[in-house]
Amino acid sequence: MQKQLRKAKVKWISLSIFFLFGLALNAQQTVTGKVSSSPNGLPLPGANILVKGTTQGATTDFDGNYSIEVEDGTAVLVFSYIGFVPQEITVGSQSVINVTLLEDTNQLNEIVVVGYGSVKKSDVTGAVSSVKAKELNAFPLLNAEQALQGRAAGVVVQSNNGGEPGAPINIKIRGNTSINASSNPLIVVDGFVGATMPQPNDIASMEILKDASATAIYGSRGSNGVVLVTTKKGRSGKLTVEVNSNYSTQNTANELDLLNADQFATYQTALNPGYAPGNAETDWQDLLYRGGSVSNHQFSFSGGSENVNFYASTNYFKQEGVVINSEFERISFLGNVDAQVTDKLKLGMNLFANRGSQDGVPTQSTGETANGGGDDVISLMFRFAPDLPIQDENGINTINSVGDNVDNPYAIATESVNQTKRDDYRANLYASYDILEGLNFKTTFGYSTRNETFGLFRPSTLTETAGPIGGSAAIENFKRTSLLSENYLTYNREIGKGNLTLLAGYSYQKTNTQRFAAGAQGFTSDSFSFNNLGGGAVPLLPSSSFVESEIQSQFGRLNFDWDDKYLLTATVRRDGASNFAANEKYAIFPSGAIGWKVSNEDFMQNIEEISNLKFRASYGLTGNQAIGAYESLAQFNNIYAVLNGQTVNAVFPEVAANPNLKWETSYQTNIGLDVGLLNNKVSLSLDYYNIDTRDLIIRETSQPEYFGILPSLKNVGEMNNKGFEINLNTRNISNENFTWTTDLNWSTNKNEFVTLLDGEDIILDASPGYFNIDETHILREGEAVGVFWGYEYQGVYQGGSLPEGTGILPGAEAGDQLFTDLDGDGVISPGDDKKIIGDPNPGWTFGFTNNFTYKNFDLNIFFQGVQGGDIMNLTNVQLFNGDSNATTDVLNSWTPSNTNTDIPRAKLRGKEISSRFVEDGSYIRLKNIAIGYNLPQDVIGKIGLESVRISVSAQNLFTITDYSGLDPEVSYFGTGGQGNSESNTTQGFDFGNYPTVRSFNFGVNLRF
Amino acid sequence: MKTYKILLLLIGVSIMGCSDLEEEPSGLLAPEGFFNSVADIQTAVNGAYGHMTTEDFWGRKMSLPLMLRSDMVSIGDPTTSTRRIEHEEFNVPTDNGMISGYWQRVYQVIAAANQAIAGSALVGAPDEQKNPVVAQAYFVRAFAYFHLVRQFGAIPYLDEPVTDADAAGSISKTSAADVYTNIISDLEFAKTWLPNTQAARSIPAKSAAHSYLALVYLTTGDYQSAYNEAKGVIDNEGTYNLGLEADFQDLFDATTIDGSLEPIFALDFNGFSDGDTGRDYQAALTGLRNDEQYDLGGGWSVAVPSLEVYNTWDGRDYRKAVSLDTTGVFNGVTQPYTVFKESGASGRGVNRPHIAKYTRNTGITATGNGRGSQQNYSMIRYAEVLLIAAEALNEVSPGSTEAEGYLNRVRARARNSNGVTSGLFPADISGLSQSDFRDMVLEERKWELAFEFKRWYDIARRRIGPQVFGASGLEGAKPGFSEDQDYLYPLPADELARNPNLMPNNPGY
Helix, strand or coil: CCCCCCHHHHHHHHHHHHHHHHHCCCCCCCEEEEECCCCCCCCCCCCEECCCCCCEEEEECCCCEEEEEEEECCEEEEECCCCCCEEEECCCCCCEEEEEEEEECCCHHHHHHHHCCEEEEEHHHEEEEEEEHHHHCCCCCCCCHHHHHHCCCEEEEEEECCCCCCCCCCECCCCCCCCCCCCCCCCCCCCCCCCCCHHHHHHHEEEEECCHHHHHHHHCCCCEEEEEECCCCCCCCCEEEEEEEEEEEEECCCCEEEECCCHHHHHHHHHCCCCCCCCCCCCHHHHHEEEEEEEEEEEEEEECCCCEEEEEEEEEEECCCCCCEEEEEEEEEEEEEECCCCCCCCCCCEEEEEEEEECCCCCCCCCCHHHHCCCCCHHHHHHCCCCCCCCCCCCCCCCCCCCCCCCHHHHHHHHHHEEEEEEEEEEEEEEEEEECCCCCEEEEEEEEEEEEEEEEEEEECCCCCCCCCCCCEEEEEEEEEEEEEEEEEEEEECCCCCCEEEEEEEEEEEEEEEEEEEEEECCCCCCCCCCCCCHEEEEEEEEEEEEEEEEEEEEEEEEEEEEEEEEEEEEEEEEECCCCCCCCEEEEEEEEEEEEEEEHCHHHHCCCCCEEEEEEEEEEEEEECCCCCCCCCEEEECCCECCCEEEEECEEEEEECCCCCEEEEEEEEEEEEEECCCCEEEEEEEEEEEEEEEEEEECCCCCHHHHCEEECEEEEEEEEEEEEEEEEEEEEECCEEEEEEEEEEEEEEEEEEEHHHCCCEEECCCCCHHCCCCEEECCCCCCCCCEEEEEEEEEECCCCCCCEEEEEECCCCCCCEEEECCCCCCCCCCCCEEEEEEEECCEEEEEEEEEEEEECCCEEEEEEEEEEEEEEEEHHHHHCCCCCCCHHHHHCCCCECCCCCCCCCCCCCCCCCCCHHEEEEEEEEEEEEEEEEEEHHHHHHHHCCCCEEEEEEECCCEEEEEECCCCCCCCCCHHHHCCCCHHHHHEEEEECCCCCCEEEEEEEEECC | HHHHHHHHHHHHHCCCCCCCCCCCCCEEEECCCCCCCCHHHHHHHHHHHHHHHEEHHHCCCCHHHHHHHHEEEHHHHHHHCHHHHHHHHCCCCCHHHHHHHHHHHHHHHHHHHHHHHHHCCCCCCHHHHHHHHHHHHHHHHHHHHHHHHHHHHECCCCCCCCCCCCHHCCCCCCCCCHHHHHHHHHHHHHHHHCCCCCCCCCCHHHHHHHHHHHHHHHCCCHHHHHHHHHHHHHCCCCCCCCCCCCCCCHHHHHCCHHHCCEEEEEEECCCCCCCCCCCCCCCHHCCCCCCCCCCCECCCCCCCCCCCHHHHHHCCHHHHHHEEEEEEEEEEEEHHHHHHHHCCCCCCCCCCCCCCCCCCCCCCCCHHCCCCCCEEEEEEEEHHHHHHHHHHHHHCCCHHHHHHHHHHHHHHHHHHHHHHEECCCCCCCCCCCCCHHHHHHHHHHHHHCCCCHHHHHHHHHCCCCHCCCCCCCCCCCCCCCCCCCCCCCCHHHEEEEEECCHCCCCCHH
């Protein structure tokens, strides 16, 4: 920035001199005019006008007007502005030349932010994707993470819970790299490591660092990739005030086709002749779904004087979910100030505040038997008997008449309280000082805090879950603070044809996490919610914890380019972390990369068609802090124990120490090729990567259980991800009135466990607890993470002798399920007859965007899709089980007279996991279609506005998929909840997800 | 100059973070430095009690198979999980989920006891002060291994915390005989050092060690020693503050059992829990599905006696009425057991009388279906000691009136219904042959200790499987039962894989 300002100053001085000369010599032809930008027609202040072949030039003023002297009519004027395609115009006889510059969609000249610095896009040697503000604003976003979905190859973005208002978003870059640790990337906002994402409208750009050469500078936190977010800054000059308003209506894209009351009664009577049908007719889906809405309003103002720039914004967001009683509300503030204090010193500050308030309904329940598997309104509205009313004749909320006793979903959704309030504050101060020519010192000091309170209340009117215990309430508070200080020197020098940049720095970060929880039962009144735990007769066990972790690091980077042809990048970071075990406190992560701009070689100069050709290659090590605080230490833990009717202090040895526990290390190779054709009308990037993650941390299952103590964590596994990414951008048509651009990204990733502990399988369970099954998926050497594990379904057993190679469960009869009999003993048993029955990892994913502009109109069409990737439909496991309502598919159940069917006879049966419930999860989705219109300048000029933009759009308008469930973007984590290990290894399970929504949006953007 | 001041200030602030990166957890306990006082030893022993009152142990995984493998309780709800049905039908695979869930937990009980014993060496107090507490750990260890040896026979045996993982990870099984020797030695230590009485029956006193010695000897068939130990308890009835509860029903009343003299060692639940720790589950497992009579939201009808239990149990026996519920309440209407299934909307009920011992007076239940009650579970109670004495004495000197006296004392209490002696059933017995007396004691144990998790062990130690699981048995013929295999459980297959030196598995598996 410093350098740019200085350059600008030099330019001004030289321009002034030229002007003086020009005036002194001879007043020739004068050309005046206005430079504006396409497509919105806004004036461009500060655009350059140069007489071609001379050094004579001019700059536009605040309103885009210019004036320049030329020799004669043969002179050619070159109009240019950063980010726009330059235009050349021969003067001829014109004295007024108005020019509209087209935005430059060739991004080679863009500045790309990298860790602790920035480089020109054309100088990037690693794998870095950028998402700019323009793409962020293509359609209304619920959050910034969502903007990355389908936008960058190799980046998979998914809501943790469908369309739930306020649901957290998971981002995965280039696959899973861990079992136990998080696979989410590191988020860095304006240099603050581990920050919360700001609002999408406040973001100037997001960079996704994907390979080791880009991420190794973040050392032990770089393995999952890094998302660098830069927020908007003010610009010197006129004050800009901007108002953005969006309103969306939402509805569920889909409903399940369930039995109605009559069909249900018939079905249940077949199962249980004594079934007494209820006399109501209730469509629980109708009762619980509603039309949702989102309103999002943003107000910002920015500007600056010569020395001080500022940007300030506030945002109000409110979403009413498509399930009754689910809401999310958010208020956030952002402020950026930058001050050039002296020629050499620059100070700045970045402030962020956010309050998120989520009023939810329980969904995606862990289905713990302790909750009767019955507090998840989504799965309950499918399960619940349609012949029951909400309340019986005595005004008591009904409980299910079949299967486990569970409360009806309407009562749960309307009467229980499930509230999360989350406050985030962050302040980051920096000082940047030019010590010598080319040598800069920057120091930042920041603090962030998150305060989260979670309250849960179930009134005694919930007949099953809370009635017998007189209501229950719990409140939990979680507070995390993080202190960060970073200090680094940057040195830049030209050496002959070469350009050298050196970086060296030191960083320290300390994070504290404090948690406490309390609860009570047996309330005198249902009016307390969770705000009067003392009003409960029965207190529940309180708990609290405190965790502190520190990380201190040294880092450095060397960038060298020779003659704008050969590029070299080398980085290293040394991380010391308190979480690391006693004998392994420090880790070093080096990386190196080379780039060759072939197109800049002399022999390429004659090949007109190829405007850009660059090879990139990188190799390096990055880490994953898979070790939680204190996890390498031996631990005693508390346990609940009762003596003489009283709860007493009790401890037991829980886990052994491992002083040699290390971080997980990814050895990453990336080879890339960038091609620009036809003056960069077509630009293509190809990347191949191979990520070998070693020292995977696994709890050693090979330790006998008779030790009576949990085995310590060990570094024993190895996992490999390799993949291929394509990014293709084309400028199909580009003229003054009409532009059409296309972005396509496509990626494929292959994941494989190379080694697991002693080659042993690790069998995992993602089913709801009340299913009472232990196995749904498996980690196995040579296989991808989380492949499904169960019986292979062979259709319906027709009775008589078993078909070759098949078997039935003990006690099964004609009409029951037939499975592959792996051990050939004719009986299906859990130990011998299970196999891998599906793979949730997608084959490839893609995003496909077309942007059109015509005069003041613009159109964005964005498709996104996944090919391959199986889904385990646990919803159907429940719905075909006989102890709940069912989809109308059961009307085609096997009977002695209806034998040609795939659906077994109606029967109460165990919830066996089999390939019967594995489905293909491929889909193509019209993620967005948006039309925008910028009001013409002459109209809005009259009402004193700078620009007015109106847009209408629709999201998730249609989805093409064979998946029979509600939506192929599934994310159920089962009894493990949403912990890291579960979300890494548990993929592709569908049960009780909040539905994905379809929305229609109207937006207005005003700029003053 | 001003610039430099600002800069220096910032650098000063920045550099402040320099750390040695040592972890100093607060709120977590490290083993080092934990054991300082006798109270710390007690806290460590309490850890073992805590493990015993988890779902993995007493709640379901350990207790439910004991019920289902007996001839008195079978599966009610047919849709219950396979891993339970496998025990009921003696079709237990080596990866049975009940066993693998329980296996780790029982060894956590043992590891907690071993840790308490090892930790006590670090406490400076004299033996007279610390051994009465350490003795609880010895008792707990014996108690846990006694379950294991009866279920699995030869097992991996550890009596100290693991310090050398390689050595401990390659041990062979210890023979059942050696395990019994160790159990007896632990119980002897406990008997020596435990005080005569404790504040509650959930804390083992000398009486607990003494009584368990009797039960261990009875199990190994050392009837002389069994008699000696049982006699020792009976002789110390006053010293140990023991007695029979006047009204049999009161033994199963969670609100009054704390004051009873009859339990000798009990697992204590207080209606609260931390997740599955502290939950007994028995009211839910044995309770009648959709039943409204106890305000529990109904049970799950999982463990339900076979109909023959009801039919063969003499209706004049007061204990039958205490032990079984023959009616349930559905939609406010009392219904007989013959229509339980039809009356409950779920269709998963079963038309048999249900166990009432754990549902009728649960005290506080913090969770639905009675998953967590306030019940205390007697691991051994005084009536059983009397029955052990009777059984053992009959083996070593048949025909004694002393043995008859012990048996008749238990029968006399059974006649005492609602605190009033009414009726003459079961009448005192006398003059039986040794064989008839033996049968009579076993029969008495069946009804007196019905559904108290004792019956399977009786079947196994007396080797009466072929008889009770034959066609004339209470549950009808159980073809899955094999005498050569099913008196023992299989060791978990994955454990054998982790330490192949534990192979082979038990015969038949």
